[in-house]
Amino acid sequence: MARLFIVGATGLTGREVLHVGRGLGHDVVAHVRPDSPRREYWTEVFEAQGAEVDTTPFDEEALEESLRARAPDAIFALLGTTRRRGRRAAQAGHVETYDTVDYGLTAMLLAAASRGAPDARFIYLSAMGVSPGSKNPYLRVRHQLETELEESGMDYVIARPSFILGQRDEKRPGESLGAGLVDVALSGVGAFGARRMQERYRSTDARRLGRALVSLALSPDAMRRVVLSDELRAVGGEA
Template structure:
């Protein structure tokens, strides 16, 4: 039986992944961080989708045990922070290391230990790479490498900008998405379709559909999938 575990289930993409899994009738567990201030809101939200909320602490043994006990076969890791969030939550500037790198690494290793996980889908970002510019993309690349080294069967997804109706306002992201799409469609009209397809934005729902499709496709094991295939 297929059973899914979504880490970062309270995020923009994570929520859409949970909804997509339920639409396909897949038994799903939404992981909410144990220190969440909005646990009851999330319990209500996910309860409405017949999704159980799990608050296992971010500890390797505890997570491996949870995955094993629940018979989880698919893990989706949609975790990440932003500079704005770091500031708002009074987090240190090294939070990319503590969140974007350390948590996916921990979860991938726990998934390998659990032994029941047939696919670990890691939501990375377009631009991640060994020579990436900037701390965010450098930590994303290190997280990708940790997933690859963990021993769990994985698929890594690198989307471009994710647009749609967020709870939290991110005007610069929405503006960047619109501006880039406008410029890229112009380039596409002049024949630069590869560039257009690589960098144009996607939505939370289109991305969630692609992530679940990749998780269920045996051919995608061990692959790093770029934006144009996540539309």
């Protein structure tokens, strides 16, 4: 059995990775930030599923020590904020942007992992559309992180899904609408034979993505790879 360390365990994808990992009998460590307003709730939920909870603060040395002690086979980096969360944080006097969270905390985790658990595979949840020319802030920080991961010397999988759908605690109308529009548009394209395009761009169910990420994390063939949406759905199996 393998040991999986999930950062972003409380998120949509993180919860699915945890569920799949435990279902397969792996040791799962779920990271919950110590300042989470729902720390007790998540601790109870995750421990009930048989996972260990790690509440190490986002501090590079502390994370390095925690990773060294836990010696995971795979580290999942599933962190991200949204513009709405950023606005709420600003009202409370904090800065939460794609730069500080999606890039900043993930880069900190990567630095800690490359020293504390250099033999682990680093699974980074990026996004469809990332490229060297990416200009918008969401894609630009992902390209920056992907580049650093590729240069880190660690074993890795970069996953680039399209929209991810599943049960969220908070409403994200833009995400559901975007995924719906893309899927409907693609169903017309598919009817005219462009199945490949449909496979590549349509949304991915979070459970299926969770299965794909765990499988890629532990597969001997998946080293140092970028995996696109269509392959993620194929590896994840039926929704």
